[in-house]
Amino acid sequence: DIQMTQSPSSLSASVGDRVTITCRASQGISNYLAWFQQKPGKAPKSLIYGASNLESGVPPNFSGSGSGTEFTLTISSLQPEDFATYYCQQYNSYPPTFGGGTKVDIK
Amino acid sequence: EVQLLESGGGLEQPGGSLRLSCVVSGFTFKSHAMSWVRQAPGKGLEWVSGISGSGGSTYHADSVQGRFSISRDNSKNTLYLQMNSLTVEDTALYYCARDVREILGNWYFDLWGRGTLVTVSS
Numbered sequence: 001d002i003q004m005t006q007s008p009s010s011l012s013a014s015v016g017d018r019v020t021i022t023c024r025a026s027q028g029i030s031n032y033l034a035w036f037q038q039k040p041g042k043a044p045k046s047l048i049y050g051a052s053n054l055e056s057g058v059p060p061n062f063s064g065s066g067s068g069t070e071f072t073l074t075i076s077s078l079q080p081e082d083f084a085t086y087y088c089q090q091y092n093s094y095p096p097t098f099g100g101g102t103k104v105d106i107k
Numbered sequence: 108e109v110q111l112l113e114s115g116g117g118l119e120q121p122g123g124s125l126r127l128s129c130v131v132s133g134f135t136f137k138s139h140a141m142s143w144v145r146q147a148p149g150k151g152l153e154w155v156s157g158i159s160g161s162g163g164s165t166y167h168a169d170s171v172q173g174r175f176s177i178s179r180d181n182s183k184n185t186l187y188l189q190m191n192s193l194t195v196e197d198t199a200l201y202y203c204a205r206d207v208r209e210i211l212g213n214w215y216f217d218l219w220g221r222g223t224l225v226t227v228s229s
Contacts, residue, residue: 034215043111043219044152044202055217087152091214095168096142098152 002026002090006099012107019075021102023088028068032092035064035073038101039084047086048073078104109133111203111220118226123193127223129186129203134218137161137181140206142216143188145199145225155201156188160209170196193227200224 003026013019023033031051036044046055048064051071061076075082083106088099115127127143142157156167156177165177176189186203201223204216 032215036219041221043221044204045219046217049207049215049217089152089216094166094212094214096154096214096216098154100151 001095002029002093002097004088004090004097004099006086006088006102008102009100010103010105012105013078014107015078015080017078017107019078019082019104021073021086021088021104023066023071023073023099025069025071025090025092029090029092031067032090033064033066033071034089034091035062036087036089037082037084038087044087075104109218111205111218113201113203113220113223116201116223116225118228119193120229121194121227123227124189124191125193125225127188127190127201127203127225129220131184131186131203131205134205136179136184138209140209140211140213141177141179141186142204142206142214143177143186144202144204144216144219145197146202146222147196147199150199153199154214157206157211157214158186159211164211166211190225193225195227198225198227 005024033051035048038044052064085101085103113129143155158165158177174192178187203220205218
């Protein structure tokens with residue numbers, strides 16, 4: 001199975017900050033990488049697919065980049081509603097696997 | 108409104124069985140493969156099982172192979188997960204998730220439910 005490693009596992013930031021989360025795959029996955037946002041008690045929400053494509057309705061302060069084994073999720077200006085846990089997921093090969101998550105909380 | 112609503116979770120003893128359901132609305136159910144993904148307390152996400160839009164093809168993670176069975180009833184817009192021989196390691200919040208394609212093999216999930224909690228304990 002492909003292992004997905006996220007860093008950091010948590011971070012504290014302020015509203016307006018630029019935040020970057022990294023996801024590394026144990027082997028190349030081309031651009032078959034998705035990012036999800038999860039808030040307590042709510043359904044995970046898909047943000048980005050294909051490493052850099054925003055899902056419909058996702059605000060443009062979110063962006064994704066990368067290919068192969070290293071990927072990043074960037075929030076250009078953190079908003080109050082962005083405090084959540086973020087997960088990456090590879091869907092290049094079976095079985096689909098997820099990163100361990102990055103919790104973004106208020107500094 | 109596009110929605111996935113899971114139910115059927117609860118407290119079960121080791122060795123017991125549970126059947127989870129996921130009722131969907133707001134989209135053409137048979138046009139999408141579906142999966143179950145779980146999250147143990149304090150842990151990350153783990154894909155469990157997947158089924159094609161027609162129901163003719165299924166996959167299960169090694170950790171549940173032979174114990175869990177995924178199925179669907181397209182006439183009822185409902186996805187199921189039959190869980191047998193439960194162990195404490197199966198304790199988790201179970202989400203149903205929609206695949207963007209009808210056939211299995213894509214594994215990108217664009218829509219998720221809120222989950223149903225399964226607790227396995229004596």
